[in-house]
Amino acid sequence: MKLSVELVDLIFSFLVSHCGTLLTCSDIPELSQIVERHLYHYITVHFQSHSLCDSFYTSESTIPILVSLISENPRILHHVRVLRIRVILDHHYDFELERDLDVKQDLDNFAKTLLLFPALKCIELETSKKRPFSWPDVFRAALEDRLSLPILKELHIVGNQDFPCSLIDNRENIEDLVVSARGGFLDAEPQVCVSTEATLPQLKSLALLSLPYRQSFLPSIIPHAHRLRSFKCASSAVKLLPEFLGICSKTLNKLDIDFLHSDCKFQVSFGG
Amino acid sequence: MIFSIRIVSSKFLLVVDDATYPELLDFMSPTREVEHLPELSPVPPNLQQLTLRVVIYVEGDFQPTHYVSYLPAAIKAINTFASSVRHLTIELDLGVGCLPSYLALVDFSPLAALGALSIPRIDLYVHTDTRPPAVTLASLLSSLAPYDDVMKLIEEGKLVIHPEETAPDYLREEYLTLRDLLRSHKNVINS
Numbered sequence: 001m002k003l004s005v006e007l008v009d010l011i012f013s014f015l016v017s018h019c020g021t022l023l024t025c026s027d028i029p030e031l032s033q034i035v036e037r038h039l040y041h042y043i044t045v046h047f048q049s050h051s052l053c054d055s056f057y058t059s060e061s062t063i064p065i066l067v068s069l070i071s072e073n074p075r076i077l078h079h080v081r082v083l084r085i086r087v088i089l090d091h092h093y094d095f096e097l098e099r100d101l102d103v104k105q106d107l108d109n110f111a112k113t114l115l116l117f118p119a120l121k122c123i124e125l126e127t128s129k130k131r132p133f134s135w136p137d138v139f140r141a142a143l144e145d146r147l148s149l150p151i152l153k154e155l156h157i158v159g160n161q162d163f164p165c166s167l168i169d170n171r172e173n174i175e176d177l178v179v180s181a182r183g184g185f186l187d188a189e190p191q192v193c194v195s196t197e198a199t200l201p202q203l204k205s206l207a208l209l210s211l212p213y214r215q216s217f218l219p220s221i222i223p224h225a226h227r228l229r230s231f232k233c234a235s236s237a238v239k240l241l242p243e244f245l246g247i248c249s250k251t252l253n254k255l256d257i258d259f260l261h262s263d264c265k266f267q268v269s270f271g272g
Numbered sequence: 273m274i275f276s277i278r279i280v281s282s283k284f285l286l287v288v289d290d291a292t293y294p295e296l297l298d299f300m301s302p303t304r305e306v307e308h309l310p311e312l313s314p315v316p317p318n319l320q321q322l323t324l325r326v327v328i329y330v331e332g333d334f335q336p337t338h339y340v341s342y343l344p345a346a347i348k349a350i351n352t353f354a355s356s357v358r359h360l361t362i363e364l365d366l367g368v369g370c371l372p373s374y375l376a377l378v379d380f381s382p383l384a385a386l387g388a389l390s391i392p393r394i395d396l397y398v399h400t401d402t403r404p405p406a407v408t409l410a411s412l413l414s415s416l417a418p419y420d421d422v423m424k425l426i427e428e429g430k431l432v433i434h435p436e437e438t439a440p441d442y443l444r445e446e447y448l449t450l451r452d453l454l455r456s457h458k459n460v461i462n463s
Contacts, residue, residue: 234325242310252316257349258325259342260365 009034016041040079047106048088063110070116077116084124087159089131104136111142120152122176127159134162147171154178158209165220172202177224180209205230206244207256208237218243227251234258312352322357323439324349329367330374339377347382354389363397363439366407375406380415386431387421394431397439405436 003011008031015021016038026035046062070076087103123146127133135143146152147167154176157163168174203224209232211217218240228248233241238257245252324346331338343364350360362383368374386394400406412433416422425431 232323239310241312245312245314245316249314249316250318253318254321254323255316255319255353256323256325257346259345260325260327 005034009037012038036075037079040076042082042084043080044084044086045110046086046088047103047110049100049103063106063113067113070113078119080117081119082122082124082154083114083117083120084126084156087127087133087161089128089133100133104139108136108138111138114139114142114146117146118149120146120149122154122156123147123152124156124158125161125163126156127161129160132160132162135164140164143167147174149173156180168203168224170200172200175202175204177203177205177221178207178209179221180207200224201226203228205232205254207232207234208240209234209258211236211240222247230254230256232256232258235260312349315353315355317356319353319356321359321361322350322353323361323363325363325365325439327365327367328378330377332374336374336377339379341379341382343379343382347385350389351385354391357391358393360389360391360394361397361439362394364399366398366400368400368402368406375400375411378415380412381419383416384419384422387419387425392430394425395434395439396431397434397437399436399438407435409433409435411435 012022012025012035019039022035022039025031026039028035043066044062045066087107089100089103123143125135125143144166147155148171150173152173155167155174156178157167158178158180168177201224204227206221206225206228222243225244226247228244229251231244231248231252231254233244233256235258238259241257326342326346328341328343329339330336331340346362350362354360366375366378368378383396396412398407398412412435413423413426416426422431426433
């Protein structure tokens, strides 16, 4: 019995996180085209300090691989739905002026490639937790362009990074936001954050997995969260729960609380 | 000298010397207040799904020295939000180091509060950090056996226990890396 293409496609859609299975199935000529769609559903691109290139992290950049894959098979670009951009910094590099210049140059060079992805539904920005990082200008411009794609609904911000308010301001398409960041929205642009014209209550789901250090975080995010349906808070962000209940309790229908490392623990010391 | 004997599993018994660990009796008390839990108001009137992830751990290399539980805080949150919830998920992450015997010290008594709720579906996920996994359905049922209302929920199929499983999470856990693709790519070229 031969299954329909639609049914096979649906079956493989459940396997997007099982890359080993997909890679194996992609070797079968009858399945390769269907599998390809799901194989490239979620890709991670690494950027790292050049001083780390010989370390245990990685020994080669993934950018040439991506460029090579795209040049040989441009269809890949249309299959990528989730793009994870991961920055790994050298924590031992202390020269302030030259700090992260190599990584930022690589990111700026990647900007042209980033603009080629037409069907992204989610972008994940992940940086190191130990060191603050700011996105370079050329890359940031390309990123903001992709964040305006109507089909892009989800943005993840992870690590110790500063992210400009403009990433979510005025973007009606971004409905799901995950923040696990120590940096937070840039203080440098408070006028954008508080402007009612620039902010939309567009977020349907918000996950705060840690509490950003910056004081401007809460006033920056709250204008976007008045119609939240789903809210997840974890760790130190649990203390923000009352703030969000105050603004979105009427629309909220899903709540997820992770008490790990929150202050709400119950502790007993044994004697002896 | 008073001893408490708690059955952890059919093969394992732990005897706790209450004279040595008098505080054990304190944390068994469900009336003990939880500190630092923020005020949970206003209550969302349309809340349908509530998920609570809770860590409980017992510390101590050779004998238990600290017991930390977020379960009382979670139960307080459940009681606050329960009126409209249709599906409650509780995940208990039990940290007992490499000593499964510490499992006997975990206080499940706050879960007795579930018996008074009228939530149509409750999923309870319980897992440990031990290898091999130490939590079994039998051991959990044994811990919950004293609470008739909770056992009734289990019998009615309203409370489902998932031993050694984690609750579904919001975030993806597995990533496809370009290095995997390169490996495949080279294989194709070589063939």
